[in-house]
Amino acid sequence: MSRNINNIDDLLRSSFEDFSSAPSPAVRAKVSKSIKNFNFLRFNPGSFNVFYLAAIVLGTSVVVSISAGVFSSESEHPGTTKNAESGRNSAVEQSVIVTNSGKIVHDSEIADFEENTEENNNFPLQQTVTDNYTDLNVSEKSVSQSDNSEAEVAVITETDSIPEEKLFVFDTIVETVKIVVADTIKTEVRKTVEVKKNRRNQK
Amino acid sequence: MSKTSLCFFTVKNIGLLSCNHYVFFCYIVDIMIDDSKIIEGCRSNRHKYQMALYDKYAPMLRGICLRYVKNGADADDLLQEGFIKILKNISNYVETGSFKAWLKRIMINQAINFCKQKKLLKYTDLCENFDFDTEDANDDYDNRKVENRIIEANLSPQQILSLINELPDGYRMVINLYVIDGFSHKEIAEQLNISVNTSKSQLSRARKTLLDKTNELIIKNKVSYEQEYK
Incomplete structure (x- = not known):
């Protein structure tokens, strides 16, 4: 301890240079849980799961229902705007x-x-x-x-029916959303499969 | 064949170790994974590598936490928050510098923020016109003698830590940042939103108080030692 220690500063530095204190297992469990939450909230193609899929489906249905609501209200109350x-x-x-x-x-x-x-x-x-x-x-x-x-x-x-132009726009939006969702799901599934394959190959 | 499965193979064939030993053995192997692999695993949000990082560096990081906050519960909270911050920022880590130093730096910043949030920082004896030369010169000879006595006493880190924890919050923070973690007064002033002079005065008084407290402890220990052997 006394090597190269000339004053209190040196003493403090040398004492705490490699100072460590093992945390309790309870802290480890807490940290593990918070890491899982952290990973879940961070989108990662490697861990694409049913929750992400549910979120995508939910989001899509909300978008579709909102757009459908807009169109139906337009047709029910034309000229309101x-x-x-x-x-x-x-x-x-x-x-x-x-x-x-x-x-x-x-x-x-x-x-x-x-x-x-x-x-x-x-x-x-x-x-x-x-x-x-x-x-x-x-x-x-x-x-x-x-x-x-x-x-x-x-x-x-x-x-008093929806104009054909509006119906066409609505149909186009629905079709586009369908294509985007299908593409996203395909891409994510492909990525997940690739990641898993890589892991297998590494093993 | 991975290290873990190799362990299993060895253990199964030798038949010497029980299942618990196998789990422990795998755990040891896992925490022996080198830093670059751990960093890569953490970047791809893989829980196994994140926990490997925790297992490898948590004791060191908790040591830092204990220096900045007084009690163990706060240190554990700080460790948890700091570790999540490390994982959030690990993609920004450039592998040219020391990983350990990077981890330390993040944990220190987190500790400062933690103390600010919990309003643990109170600076006693604030004095902007502190005359360092005069004050140091007056006590120089006495301090020298006490310092020598302290060095000879060969105190353990735990004993010194308990003495540091007895210091007022402002003193403790500045002595930790300046003496142990190597920050400059300018950096400390910026981090703690105080003036450079306040930082210097807090440090000077922290040193003096620490010397007095350490001296008291040594005298107390000496007395109790003598009483024990009489």
Whole structure:
């Protein structure tokens, strides 16, 4: 102990140079457990297990269900977004008639028409309108009009079904997700098999 | 044939050792795996190699922990946290430097953080205008005599550790970092968020207190030894 030790610093240094204290087996068990947790939380292709697969499946199903929900809500409440946007500009809702030819007839125009017809023929408004548009397939819609009087018309199909374009996009997303999941699983399985083969070869 | 299976083969054929001996034998062989293999295994998150690293270096790392925290339970907590940190950072280890030194450095940093978190660091007698030359010169002769007596007393590391643990937290931290682990005052100041002068004053007072305490212990031991043989 006294070799090359001239002061307290040397004494401390030499005493603790190789100082060690064995931890108890309980600490080893604790550390082993925390290492297992640490390894589990760290993605490792070498230890690809059923939990990773479950996580992938769960994630995919969440993505698919969310995207399906978005599409179904779009089809159930079309034009909601547009109304919300126009609502910000203090829009005034008006009842209008949209013809198949795309012509929009506002309340004011109907009123004018009524006045004219009353003056000329004294027919009731609704009958006149029906008479004038009997050859047209009409539907009453709610549209919003912004402050500068530019009406934003919600585009609605007569059948209330999901448009083909949207269905196509939805199908494409689902197909892409399926392909990605299948590829990921294949790749991981391949990697796992390779790792295991390597281990076997090493042995 | 791997080392483990070779052991099994030998044990089975010789028939001298029981199953428990075999397990122990395999355990010894496993912890004898060289560092590069262990590091590679730890990098690929293989539990066997991670535990081999633990078995090989845990006693040394716990020794460091015991110097920085006062009790064994805290040392065990610190060891666990530090070991996980080592595993997290093992991919960053460049194999040009000493692995042991790298492990030590991580554990010391973890110990400092641990003490900061648990608010174990309190600096006593803070003095920014500490006059080192005057204070050291006054006590130089006395200290020299005491130091010689301490060196001759041939104290064990455990005895010295218990004396270090009696020091105030700030003294203990600085004496550990500066004297034993080789940090400079500038590095200590940065690590502990204190000034360089505070670090120097804490060290000077830590040395003096340690010398006094060691001297007391030696005198006490001497008295008890004399009483025993009278």
